[in-house]
Amino acid sequence: MMAFELNIDGLVGPTHNYAGLSFGNVASTGNARVTANPKLAALQGLAKMKALADLGYAQAVFAPHERPAIGALRELGFAGSDAQVLARAAKDAPELLSACSSASSMWTANAATVSPSADTADGRVHFTPANLNNKFHRSIEHPTTRRLLQAMFPDENRFAIHAALPAQMHFGDEGAANHTRFAAAYDRPGVAFFVYGGSAFDASRPAPKRFPARHTLEACQAVARRHGLRDDAVVYAQQDPDVIDAGVFHNDVISVGNLNVLFHHQQSFVDQPRVLAELADKLAVLGGEFVPVEVPSAQVSVGDAVRSYLFNSQLLALADGGMRLVVPEECHKTPAVWAYLQSLLASGGPVRELSVFDLRESMQNGGGPACLRLRVALNDAELAAVNPAILINDTLYARLVGWVEKHYRDRLGERDFADPQLLAETRGALDELTRILCLGSVYPFQLA
Numbered sequence: 165m166m167a168f169e170l171n172i173d174g175l176v177g178p179t180h181n182y183a184g185l186s187f188g189n190v191a192s193t194g195n196a197r198v199t200a201n202p203k204l205a206a207l208q209g210l211a212k213m214k215a216l217a218d219l220g221y222a223q224a225v226f227a228p229h230e231r232p233a234i235g236a237l238r239e240l241g242f243a244g245s246d247a248q249v250l251a252r253a254a255k256d257a258p259e260l261l262s263a264c265s266s267a268s269s270m271w272t273a274n275a276a277t278v279s280p281s282a283d284t285a286d287g288r289v290h291f292t293p294a295n296l297n298n299k300f301h302r303s304i305e306h307p308t309t310r311r312l313l314q315a316m317f318p319d320e321n322r323f324a325i326h327a328a329l330p331a332q333m334h335f336g337d338e339g340a341a342n343h344t345r346f347a348a349a350y351d352r353p354g355v356a357f358f359v360y361g362g363s364a365f366d367a368s369r370p371a372p373k374r375f376p377a378r379h380t381l382e383a384c385q386a387v388a389r390r391h392g393l394r395d396d397a398v399v400y401a402q403q404d405p406d407v408i409d410a411g412v413f414h415n416d417v418i419s420v421g422n423l424n425v426l427f428h429h430q431q432s433f434v435d436q437p438r439v440l441a442e443l444a445d446k447l448a449v450l451g452g453e454f455v456p457v458e459v460p461s462a463q464v465s466v467g468d469a470v471r472s473y474l475f476n477s478q479l480l481a482l483a484d485g486g487m488r489l490v491v492p493e494e495c496h497k498t499p500a501v502w503a504y505l506q507s508l509l510a511s512g513g514p515v516r517e518l519s520v521f522d523l524r525e526s527m528q529n530g531g532g533p534a535c536l537r538l539r540v541a542l543n544d545a546e547l548a549a550v551n552p553a554i555l556i557n558d559t560l561y562a563r564l565v566g567w568v569e570k571h572y573r574d575r576l577g578e579r580d581f582a583d584p585q586l587l588a589e590t591r592g593a594l595d596e597l598t599r600i601l602c603l604g605s606v607y608p609f610q611l612a
């Protein structure tokens with residue numbers, strides 16, 4: 165049997181914009197009201213998908229959500245025709261219209277937490293869509309995310325798609341951005357590594373002072389229970405609260421893992437040596453040798469890590485057993501980080517190849533290469549059961565580029581959200597996309 169890591173990248177939606185919605189994410193708040201280019205954003209994301217597919221990686225695409233979210237605006241009391249809902253929200257609460265227009269579903273590392281079949285009690289691949297409870301604009305994603313996952317992984321004998329956890333701060337869940345899995349091979353039993361920002365019930369734990377801890381220990385434990393993970397193959401770690409206060413709003417801004425390797429900063433976790441030792445011990449029981457690659461603060465400061473998004477990289481397996489690191493162009497522009505990367509490649513360690521992508525449109529909202537993808541480890545029978553229309557190949561790439569060129573604007577700002585024409589354009593585009601990707605009816609406007 166063969167095993168794969170399928171990367172599912174979020175296709176940037178037609179309303180991509182900079183609204184400064186994410187307190188604690190310094191790129192988001194720092195770029196509030198900058199004019200966005202949705203067309204360029206979508207093409208930058210597609211170029212990464214195509215390049216990684218061309219390198220031989222299993223690559224798929226996650227459809228964007230319907231925005232502006234008219235249903236969410238109606239729940240908040242705006243009434244009338246769709247055009248009236250938009251006009252009333254624009255006049256009375258433009259911040260709510262912005263929140264309901266965000267294309268934030270592009271960051272699919274926050275779409276769900278995924279446990280491969282080798283780790284779960286019932287032998288199915290389990291998905292829990294993240295409730296993204298900490299930010300209103302993201303908290304409205306999970307119902308559509310769930311329908312999309314069901315359309316992409318339709319075989320219930322192989323795939324279990326749960327509902328999101330209770331939408332409540334005690335169970336704040338940001339999905340796979342705070343989760344990594346270590347294993348000797350993708351289809352071998354592995355160690356699930358859950359990273360949380362704080363505990364909802366245990367006040368004795370440290371907490372950030374400035375920015376919110378979005379993800380709770382209790383959410384991690386609930387996901388582990390639902391997915392049927394074994395206690396002796398799970399490790400929980402708390403993010404260092406000081407780095408949350410420095411702008412590390414998700415763990416994937418300070419560490420990334422793949423197979424048996426954890427690439428991470430010296431200041432990632434509370435009680436870091438204990439966390440690393442527990443990972444090594446639990447992986448050893450499963451026949452794996454844990455390889456931590458720690459970046460010292462003296463070489464790369466937390467500030468440079470946040471600026472460059474060095475750790476929001478993708479760590480991908482190479483055929484020879486080494487790893488490729490996929491980093492954003494901002495790493496090239498940050499001298500200490502670029503110098504570090506040269507020394508990393510020369511070190512004889514697991515990272516042997518480097519790929520650099522221009523993802524500036526997403527980066528300006530705090531979303532790098534790793535934020536843009538959801539990883540699903542699959543054996544060959546499971547890969548064969550995935551909806552084949554979502555898999556990136558030359559034909560689908562060309563079709564999606566043509567679709568973006570046809571439907572997307574190249575300038576978008578806050579004043580555009582009230583335009584009923586934008587709503588009509590995005591619905592028309594998404595209706596066509598569901599046919600290209602064979603998704604059936606997944607959007608509220610299709611289900612009404």
Ligand SMILES: NCCC[C@H](NC(=O)CCC(=O)O)C(=O)O
Nearest residue numbers: 182183184185186189192271535
């Ligand atoms: N994993 C990366 C997520 C980035 C995302 N940014 C945003 O939603 C910014 C949207 C805006 O400000 O327009 C977030 O913070 O959850």
